[in-house]
Amino acid sequence: MPDPSVVAVFADLREEGRELDSLVGELPVAAWAGPTPAPGWSVAHQIAHLHWTDRAALLSLTDAEGFARMVDEALEAPDSFVDEGAEQGAALAPGELLERWRAGRGALDAALAAAAPDTRFPWYGPPMKAASMASARLMETWAHGQDVADALGVRRTPTARLRHVARIGVRARDYAYAVRGLPAPQGEFRVELTAPGGAQVWAYGPADAPQRVTGPALDFCLLVTQRAHRADLGLTATGPDADRWLGIAQAFAGPAGPGREPQGPSR
Incomplete structure (x- = not known):
């Protein structure tokens, strides 16, 4: 039987993604280019970054060699790879970026649920179990979601997540x-x-x-x-x-x- 605490963190990650989706899902195209508190980053950059890091987590869980290649690429440009990943995604049409982010969240959710609970998966820092990876993804989704909320003038209600x-x-x-x-x-x-x-x-x-x-x-x-x-x-x-x-x-x-x-x- 799955550990209830592990199942709970996966559910919390899904809900955190849904909450942010509710902020951006119906935005007009022009609003995606609006600035956020992160210098140089628009709403599109924030979602693109989350999509990029969700993809990295998915590779870690499902394709260790693919993740290793991603790390190698990061090491070639340690000071710019995060911004470059966000720029690439932000260049997409907002509708396409939104759909890619949604699909990536779904794929990551399935991979987390299928992951062996005691296996440690590679990451940019120490290897992590699936539950810890889900917690880290939730933290980042919440933080970048705060940037989006601030940009849109939305005050979010804090939750137990x-x-x-x-x-x-x-x-x-x-x-x-x-x-x-x-x-x-x-x-x-x-x-x-x-x-x-x-x-x-x-x-x-x-x-x-x-x-x-x-x-x-x-x-x-x-x-x-x-x-x-x-x-x-x-x-x-x-x-x-x-x-x-x-x-x-x-x-x-x-x-x-x-x-x-x-x-x-x-x-």
Whole structure:
């Protein structure tokens, strides 16, 4: 019998894709060229990037040699391959890009469900099991979906699916230091996040840890995906190490991003 927690993350990934699809599925053609908060990226670039990374995940699950070739291509242009992939997709007609993204999501969903649950599949970082890959895809879909929502002036209702993003953000603490060439703090932090709706608290790390982060789960997820500046979020750090972490946190693989500029009270 499939592990219910694994089945749940696959379902959450499907739902995250559907929510973003509901934002872009009926957009007029001109709106696809509209700018998003990511410099140089339009709505089309955001969807094209998700399609590109979904395809990479599908290759990882189904064609190890094909994925290895994709990695080799990335290594030939490490500073530009992400933008180049987005540019190629964004050059398509919006209707064609939308259909390709939808088909890719469906193929990835089927491949995740068929994957051996304990097998680790190759990725740009450490190999991952299918459930972890689904969580990572959900995190990226949510983050790029936030860019699209911001571009369209839509305020999304946060859901319990954010627990996947929050968990990755916590687990990626030491990576945020490593990617900047900094030593990671000793010991775990305590992270307590108020879940959407306010009825639950998602807690990570030892209850008695002196270094602590508290606040809304949505704000933490916006921080670790670098979709909002810390100054615009209701997160509290206790201890100098926790405070420093909130200035560099990232949940995504790759170089440290520039983050977003503070927006002030109007956000």
